[in-house]
Amino acid sequence: MTAWTPPAMLGVFTLFLVLPAVLPWIGGYTYLGTEVMIWAIFALGYNLLLGYTGLPAFGHGAFFGMAGYFLAVSQKWWTGGLWLPLLIGVLGTALCGAFVALFVARRRGIYFSLLTIAFGVMFWFLVFVLDTWTGGEDGLTGLLRPAIAVPGLGAVALRDNLPFYYFVYGFFVLSTVLLWRIVHSPFGQVIGAIKQSETRARAVGYDTTLYKGAVFTLSCAFAGLAGGLYSLARFGAFAEPMSLQQSGNVVLMCLIGGGFASFYGPVLGVAVFLVLRDFFSTVTDHWMLLYGLLFMAIILFLPEGILGLVQRVRRPTGFHDTGTAEAARAAETTARGSKP
Amino acid sequence: MTAILETRGLRKAFGGNVVLEDVTLAFAPNRLSAIIGPNGAGKTTCFNLLTGFLEPDRGEIRFQGRDITALPPDRRAKLGICRSFQVLNLFNDYSVLENIRVAVPALRRRGFDCWTRAGDVREAEDRAAGIIRLVGLAGREHVAARFLSYGQRRLLEIGVALAGEPQLLLMDEPTSGLGSRPMETLRELVQRLAAGLTIVVIEHDMDFVLTLCHDVTVLHRGTVIAQGTPDAIRDNREVREAYLGTLKYTKARG
Numbered sequence: 260m261t262a263w264t265p266p267a268m269l270g271v272f273t274l275f276l277v278l279p280a281v282l283p284w285i286g287g288y289t290y291l292g293t294e295v296m297i298w299a300i301f302a303l304g305y306n307l308l309l310g311y312t313g314l315p316a317f318g319h320g321a322f323f324g325m326a327g328y329f330l331a332v333s334q335k336w337w338t339g340g341l342w343l344p345l346l347i348g349v350l351g352t353a354l355c356g357a358f359v360a361l362f363v364a365r366r367r368g369i370y371f372s373l374l375t376i377a378f379g380v381m382f383w384f385l386v387f388v389l390d391t392w393t394g395g396e397d398g399l400t401g402l403l404r405p406a407i408a409v410p411g412l413g414a415v416a417l418r419d420n421l422p423f424y425y426f427v428y429g430f431f432v433l434s435t436v437l438l439w440r441i442v443h444s445p446f447g448q449v450i451g452a453i454k455q456s457e458t459r460a461r462a463v464g465y466d467t468t469l470y471k472g473a474v475f476t477l478s479c480a481f482a483g484l485a486g487g488l489y490s491l492a493r494f495g496a497f498a499e500p501m502s503l504q505q506s507g508n509v510v511l512m513c514l515i516g517g518g519f520a521s522f523y524g525p526v527l528g529v530a531v532f533l534v535l536r537d538f539f540s541t542v543t544d545h546w547m548l549l550y551g552l553l554f555m556a557i558i559l560f561l562p563e564g565i566l567g568l569v570q571r572v573r574r575p576t577g578f579h580d581t582g583t584a585e586a587a588r589a590a591e592t593t594a595r596g597s598k599p
Numbered sequence: 600m601t602a603i604l605e606t607r608g609l610r611k612a613f614g615g616n617v618v619l620e621d622v623t624l625a626f627a628p629n630r631l632s633a634i635i636g637p638n639g640a641g642k643t644t645c646f647n648l649l650t651g652f653l654e655p656d657r658g659e660i661r662f663q664g665r666d667i668t669a670l671p672p673d674r675r676a677k678l679g680i681c682r683s684f685q686v687l688n689l690f691n692d693y694s695v696l697e698n699i700r701v702a703v704p705a706l707r708r709r710g711f712d713c714w715t716r717a718g719d720v721r722e723a724e725d726r727a728a729g730i731i732r733l734v735g736l737a738g739r740e741h742v743a744a745r746f747l748s749y750g751q752r753r754l755l756e757i758g759v760a761l762a763g764e765p766q767l768l769l770m771d772e773p774t775s776g777l778g779s780r781p782m783e784t785l786r787e788l789v790q791r792l793a794a795g796l797t798i799v800v801i802e803h804d805m806d807f808v809l810t811l812c813h814d815v816t817v818l819h820r821g822t823v824i825a826q827g828t829p830d831a832i833r834d835n836r837e838v839r840e841a842y843l844g845t846l847k848y849t850k851a852r853g
Contacts, residue, residue, distance in 0.1 A: 261716060441713045448717045449710050452701045455690040462650065462688075463702035463763055464676035465710060473711065 261443045268439065271523060272432055279424055289420045290492070291537065295530050296424075296431040297488045302512045302525035303438050304481020309510065310518035310525075311442055312474045313454035316363075317372050317506055318379020322479045324501030325382055326352045326486030331399040331496040332392060341405050341417075341491075348487030349480055355382070356479025357472070364472035367457065379506055386498045398497035402490060417491075427488055434481060439522065441477070450474050508532070515557050517564025524566045531565070601664070603628040603767055603797050604649065604680075609658035611644055618644045619821045622658070626767070626814075631793040633808045634801050635832075636818035637842060642801045643685060645818065646771050649799075650682045651675045663766070677704075679766030683756045685775055685801070691745040695736050695755055698744055700727040702762035727762065734758040734788060750781030757788065768792070770800045774807060786811065809833060817841065 278292045301323050308314045329351035333344040363374045386393045393399060404417035407426070417423045441447055452460045453467050460467050490496040499505065516528025535553065539546035561568055602625035609622040619641045626632050634642050647653040649660060651672040659668045667675055690698050700706055705722035709715065718724060731737055734754045739747065744755060757773060773789065774782055782804075790811060792798060802808050808815060809829040817825040817832060819841040825832055832838055 261718070263716075440716075443716055444713045445706050445709045445715065445717050445720060446711055446713045448697065448701050448706070451693070452690050455692055456688055458652070459684070459688045459690065459759070460701075461672045462652075462676060462682055462684075463759065464673050464704070464707050466671070466673045470710070 263440065264436065267523065268435065271435070271526060275428055275431065279421060287534075289424050291533065293420070293424045293427050293492055295533055296427050297485050297492060298509075298512065298529040298533065299526045300431055300434045300488070301482055301485035302509055302516075302518075302529050303434060303522075304478045304485070305509050306513050306518040306525045307438065307441065307450075307474055307481075308478045309513050311447065311454065312450040312471065314471065314474070315372050315510070316375040316475070316478075317510065318375040318377070318382075318503070319478070319482055319509055320503070320506035321379040321382035321501045322352050322356055322482035323486040323489070323505065323509070324386075324496075324498065325355060326483040327490030327496030327500065328386070328393050328399065329483070330487040330490050331402055334402060335399065341403075341407065345484070345487045345491075348490075349483040352483025352486065353476055353480040356482075357476045359479075360472035360475040364468045364475060376503070376506075379501070379503060383498065383501045383503075386501060393496070393498070396498070398495050400495035402494045402496070404491055404494070423492065427492070430484060430488060434484065435526075438481070442522065446470075446473075511554060513564075515554065515564055517561075517566030517568075517570070520563045520567035520570045524564050527565055602626055604660070604662050604799075606649070606660050607658055609645070609648055609660070610656045611641075611648060611653060612656055617821055619648070619655075622818075622821070622823055624816060624823065624826075626797060626799055628797050629795070630813040631789070631798045631800065631811060632814040632816065633812040634799065634816045634818060635803070635805075635808055639820075640818040641821040642818055643771055646682065646769055646801060649769060650680060676763055677707075679764065680769065681760045681763035681765035681767070682769040683760040683771060683773060685771040687752050687756055689744040689752060689755060689759065692743060694741045694743055695731060695747070695758075696727055696740040698755055699730050699758050699762045700724065702759045703727055703730075704764055730758050730762050733761065733791075735784065750777060750784070753777060753781065753785065754788070757785075761792070765796065768796055768798045770798065772801050772803060774802065774804050 275292070275296060279289050282288060282292055305316070305319050308316050308319075326348040330344040330348035333347040334340065338344060338347065359375070359378045363371055363378070366374055387395050404423060406414040406416045409415045415422050417426055449460065449465055449470055452463075453465070453470060457467050486500065489500065512528035512532045513525045514528070515531055516526065517524035518528065535550065536546070539549045543549065557564070563571065605623075605625040607623050609619055610617070611619040622641075622645060634645065636642055644653065648655050651667075651670055651674070655668065659666055661667065662675070662678060662680060667678065670678075690701065693701070700717070700723050703723040703726045705726060706717070706720050709720060731740055734757055736751060736754055736758065739751065744752060747755060753773065753776075757770065760768060760770070770789075774785055777785060786807065789798070789800070793811070800812070809832075812829060815825075815827065815829055815832040816823060817835075817838050824841060825835045825838050827835070
């Protein structure tokens with residue numbers, strides 16, 4: 260029986276809980292931890308599409324980025340405050356996701372990917388077309404992180420890096436638990452079935468288009484949460500997270516960490532990606548070259564990502580928790596034995 | 600007795616290639632019917648029309664008196680038309696239990712439930728356990744489909760179809776590729792199922808068709824050339840010619 264908060268998850272939570280105290284000792288800084296958690300929310304939500312439903316969307320950065328604008332516009336000219344703009348970021352992005360889903364949910368494979376790229380580029384250009392609202396090249400700066408009331412601590416100013424780290428941490432924990440429940444729920448079973456055989460899923464009575472649309476929208480909602488937090492982290496909404504390159508980055512993060520092999524793959528992928536970016540850029544000006552080579556090596560030699568390697572050693576049954584390794588091995592031997 | 604499923608004047612062409620022409624069929628409830636015919640006769644295309652995976656160019660399909668010609672596959676499955684596939688079509692990374700459970704209507708009704716644990720849907724779990732016993736895969740519940748033997752995967756293929764609580768079960772060559780021992784297991788299973796279920800089966804194995812089935816429909820080049828009991832079909836001249844390949848000469852002369 261799947262636990263709702265398994266030991267591995269508690270381990271990840273503990274790690275991020277104590278991370279700010281440890282980071283200075285290993286040459287890191289609090290903001291890096293914040294960034295990792297924000298991108299982890301984005302990547303975990305994106306992996307619902309890529310890893311769990313098998314839908315490679317290549318324009319997801321658009322949703323990550325647009326949330327910042329929703330939040331910024333709301334905070335500057337409409338609602339003000341913190342919670343409402345965050346909520347509007349999530350809902351606005353999910354709504355745009357649902358709109359795009361109307362067009363892409365019927366598609367599969369390369370057609371799905373191409374359409375998501377097209378929409379990604381369209382939203383990117385929209386930022387510059389609507390520059391009276393978005394600030395165009397300059398972005399929307401001057402976002403506020405007002406103090407929030409925390410029971411027992413009183414008003415906590417989020418302006419500083421450390422309180423903001425724990426603010427993001429709260430959302431990271433919430434998102435992780437939520438996504439864990441989703442992938443182990445009946446809905447999670449259905450999207451996994453669609454990934455493995457869409458025809459069979461339809462034959463057993465699932466309107467697969469509707470489910471694919473729902474997953475797309477859900478993953479956009481998480482992109483919206485992450486994107487809103489990202490704009491708060493940088494005190495501004497900018498176009499650059501919406502670029503195709505950033506859309507590609509989230510795919511890479513999932514693949515490197517092992518999003519096809521493990522729930523936590525995207526988190527590890529994000530950490531490796533961002534830490535190496537920092538490390539390589541201090542070593543050489545040509546860090547992009549090193550970076551590219553490393554990723555090529557990972558894709559070539561660890562096609563299932565870093566956690567994929569771990570899983571392969573520990574449990575040869577593959578992606579889904581299908582019982583013990585012993586049972587699988589026994590079955591495999593039987594299967595081999597009974598062949599003519 | 601009124602037919603549970605009937606078709607009238609079905610036609611399907613892919614480009615200029617007419618695969619089915621004027622196919623009118625009727626399947627009586629609680630009977631085991633077979634559709635046979637040489638390769639390329641249009642049997643699987645016929646199944647795809649019945650289950651909604653293809654749309655007919657002409658004609659209509661009625662299920663329990665209701666016109667279902669325009670319904671998509673998932674809606675037909677919800678009415679109780681369940682099918683298995685000729686080429687194994689399983690959820691390969693899922694265990695036997697997961698394969699069957701996801702096809703159970705009790706789970707399907709909660710398909711958008713993002714909160715409950717899939718294994719906590721009691722009704723689906725119980726139903727799945729029953730199906731696993733029925734198809735003889737007990738003890739294999741937690742083995743991923745890809746690690747099953749071919750014969751076991753054939754059984755699971757039927758199990759997934761059965762999980763949908765069928766009113767009408769369509770099986771596309773369930774014995775395809777089976778050796779003699781698994782074939783025997785499958786025959787027994789089909790015989791047991793036929794006791795309380797309407798089944799239509801596409802089959803190449805003549806022994807299977809002539810000894811097990813109640814009704815036989817023969818398709819040849821997209822048209823129905825004979826319908827009747829196994830005995831009548833066995834003695835039908837046209838059917839023999841279709842299988843022996845002399846039909847085209849008689850047609851050319853006539």
